[in-house]
Amino acid sequence: MPQSPRAALCPVATEEPAPDPYPYATPYPRRRSERGLALSLTLPGDPRSAAIGRDAITASLHAYALTPYIWPAVLVVSELVGVTSTMTPGQELYVSARQRDNALRIVVWDQHPRHSDPDAVTLCEARRRRALWLLAAVVDDWGGEWDVCDAMPPHAGTKSWVVLPR
Numbered sequence: 001m002p003q004s005p006r007a008a009l010c011p012v013a014t015e016e017p018a019p020d021p022y023p024y025a026t027p028y029p030r031r032r033s034e035r036g037l038a039l040s041l042t043l044p045g046d047p048r049s050a051a052i053g054r055d056a057i058t059a060s061l062h063a064y065a066l067t068p069y070i071w072p073a074v075l076v077v078s079e080l081v082g083v084t085s086t087m088t089p090g091q092e093l094y095v096s097a098r099q100r101d102n103a104l105r106i107v108v109w110d111q112h113p114r115h116s117d118p119d120a121v122t123l124c125e126a127r128r129r130r131a132l133w134l135l136a137a138v139v140d141d142w143g144g145e146w147d148v149c150d151a152m153p154p155h156a157g158t159k160s161w162v163v164l165p166r
């Protein structure tokens with residue numbers, strides 16, 4: 001796992017201690033919990049909601065002393081919220097972040113309906129995956145996994161998820 005964004009981008013860069021990029025985001029005492037991080041929030045279906053998601057994940061990771069996850073998790077939430085909000089404009093998004101078993105799992109569920117035409121299903125899925133190219137690169141660099149799938153009944157819509165290992 002890369003130690004800093006700089007090392008992730010350049011394989012020959014030397015590791016230098018970097019200052020905390022989010023020194024202002026520590027309003028709560030840092031603590032470890034036996035249960036781990038459990039964050040859930042509902043956001044408006046608007047690309048500007050990505051900023052709310054970034055702030056919420058940053059503050060939560062700081063509060064649970066999970067600062068190594070901040071850089072990729074902020075990007076993951078930003079990309080997922082930004083793309084899903086354009087797939088279902090004006091409809092609410094559900095964002096969840098859970099830390100269990102030395103991994104951080106981030107899920108964004110949107111209310112995008114399943115298409116009845118198979119060609120539309122293929123086209124829509126291809127567009128969503130193509131829009132998430134940056135997310136795919138970062139998750140791959142961190143040795144994680146990601147995917148997009150239909151939400152399980154009784155829910156409708158689409159679920160996009162990412163798992164980042166410790």
